[in-house]
Amino acid sequence: MIFRMKMAGIRELSRPVAAQVSCTACELGRLCRAEMAAGDEAFVHRRRLGPGETLFTAGTPQSALYAVHAGFLKSAKHLPGGGTQVVGLHIMGDVFGLDGIATRSHATDAVALVSCEVCAIALGHADALMEVEPASAAHLRSLLSRHVARADEQMVTLGSLTAQQRVAAFLLDLSDRWAVRGYSPRTFDLCMTRKDIGSYLGLTFETVSRMMSELREAGWLAVDGRRVELLDRPAIEAVLSAHS
């Protein structure tokens, strides 16, 4: 209670809503036939995951592409020294598992951050479909290309930004991604621990906590646990563009 009172200026944030992406808005697009007749469903398996549940593990054979129908997942790589690092965050409508197409072997773990529904499209089915429909092949190429571009952006975040800039970039990125899916770019749930955020940003969880507190104290961000509200987006964007 005392702690709650210290969070002065925090607005009452609306509760998260159970949400799922419509298949027409999903990145997979026509590669997925989930919305078609039941006859094709053998190729598109939909799996439910509880919070913290693992969808697949690095090193195991990969036989499908995945799309987030509902929920939020992370991709994490094992470190040579024994830890793990988060290398990807996937919200509804996102496709993941693209890093194992060449090797047919998972390069990361995929873990649900909250209750999820994940669509799995058999790789063999996708291959066959793309032989018949060049447009589908082109679409997957676009997806892959965007993933490469996104990864380059994250390299810049990790290589050139200060701690505060990384947290700002993280918040703005998630905000943009929610907006693309038709949800509020202003208020959303992080759905993950400070440790996960830190791992994704190359920071410790204490630093993440401190940076978020700084944004809060500046009046630019409202924080209630894992729920955030961007009170002053331009100010947060200015943090990013400030020469480091």
Next chain:
Amino acid sequence: MIFRMKMAGIRELSRPVAAQVSCTACELGRLCRAEMAAGDEAFVHRRRLGPGETLFTAGTPQSALYAVHAGFLKSAKHLPGGGTQVVGLHIMGDVFGLDGIATRSHATDAVALVSCEVCAIALGHADALMEVEPASAAHLRSLLSRHVARADEQMVTLGSLTAQQRVAAFLLDLSDRWAVRGYSPRTFDLCMTRKDIGSYLGLTFETVSRMMSELREAGWLAVDGRRVELLDRPAIEAVLSAHS
């Protein structure tokens, strides 16, 4: 001369050889028809670049995929604050420019580090080819997938490794890549400034210089300007796996 004498234990390193990858060993594989009759050459343009010359610039329209026939190039992104960061290094046989397939717009600058010969395959030609040859489409998907996986690896380097580990990872990565192309994994040319290496690794050039000096003083690496020799690869690998 005094400096040269301080480099105790340095072996006489062989001079770099003018080298180019054979088209059969190139990552592009059957996507490229450069080795075919002259009739197809309209689609595959080969361009010569001098050291420091720019192949393309971020933000400009992209109309081709690129492969390094000879030489060494870097990809760099512009930072919000006004600098640049190296996000990719391309040796002979490598394909690059995959990040602009979706947007048909270059996401990075591409700059030659040494004299280069670059093959440019028109995107329209590639698209048409892949409609006819599904195997070519599958091959490009493999390429893209490997790029995604490689980017994730670099995220780990930038997010979780110490300065010394990053330099070790950099040297081992280049060594492996030269080996794949049939060149010595032990002795090779970095072909770039310490500043470029630092930018790629999220470090300052002074730190890169210091870390390389440490590896040299440990007797694991011979350094002569931009030419290096891995004297004790297992020791350098041990630096990487040491828990950070």
Next chain:
DNA sequence: CGAATGTTTGAAGGTGATCAAATGGGGTGG
């Protein structure tokens, strides 16, 4: 209610950045 995990905040320490100086190397023009 108690244990375990997550978050915030504080204090101290270390790694890498910054600032600075000297040497080396490559290129151009005298």
Next chain:
DNA sequence: CCACCCCATTTGATCACCTTCAAACATTCG
């Protein structure tokens, strides 16, 4: 051929940011 300049590299000294260690409080779940 040498002098000169410019850039790259090395190394040193100091500093700052982030990490590490620590404690208190919150939250969740059995």
